[in-house]
Amino acid sequence: MSAAIDLANDNVRSGAGGPFGAVVVLNGEIIARAGNRVTVDNDPTAHAEVIAIREACKKLGTFQLEDCEIYCSCEPCPMCLGAIYWARPARVFFAADRHDAANAEFDDSFIYEELNLDNENRSIPMKQFMRNEALIVFDHWKDSNLKIPY
Numbered sequence: 001m002s003a004a005i006d007l008a009n010d011n012v013r014s015g016a017g018g019p020f021g022a023v024v025v026l027n028g029e030i031i032a033r034a035g036n037r038v039t040v041d042n043d044p045t046a047h048a049e050v051i052a053i054r055e056a057c058k059k060l061g062t063f064q065l066e067d068c069e070i071y072c073s074c075e076p077c078p079m080c081l082g083a084i085y086w087a088r089p090a091r092v093f094f095a096a097d098r099h100d101a102a103n104a105e106f107d108d109s110f111i112y113e114e115l116n117l118d119n120e121n122r123s124i125p126m127k128q129f130m131r132n133e134a135l136i137v138f139d140h141w142k143d144s145n146l147k148i149p150y
Helices: 002-014 048-060 078-087 098-103 109-115 131-143
Strands: 021-026 029-035 068-074 091-096
Touching: 002 021, 002 029, 002 048, 002 068, 021 048, 029 048, 048 068, 048 078, 068 078, 068 098, 078 109
Parallel strands: 068 091
Antiparallel strands: 021 029, 021 068
């Protein structure tokens, strides 16, 4: 956890990104580490957890981190939480929580609220169309002998 917090602190001191850090650990060894790079990379998905997951997956040659642990300087936001669930680590540890982040002006509560709303009631308008055409792609996936399930 100290390594994740150190990464977050390094980001603040250097101006390299937001005050967040994450490390991925396998068998007691850090295999990936990252600090938040949203403003440096102009990438809203460049959160520490997402970058660390990408790095760990590349290093291990897999898209799942089943035997790994992820240490985060702060409770993962909804986007990072989704990435974590897709990566399937064994466990996740975090230091500060979402309320601490909100006190530092990183408040994700509106996203948690938006997830509970129907598409038409969200603050960013979302409209479904061409569903039948998209369903054909899922049929192709189900029938494919080239797919790698995940």
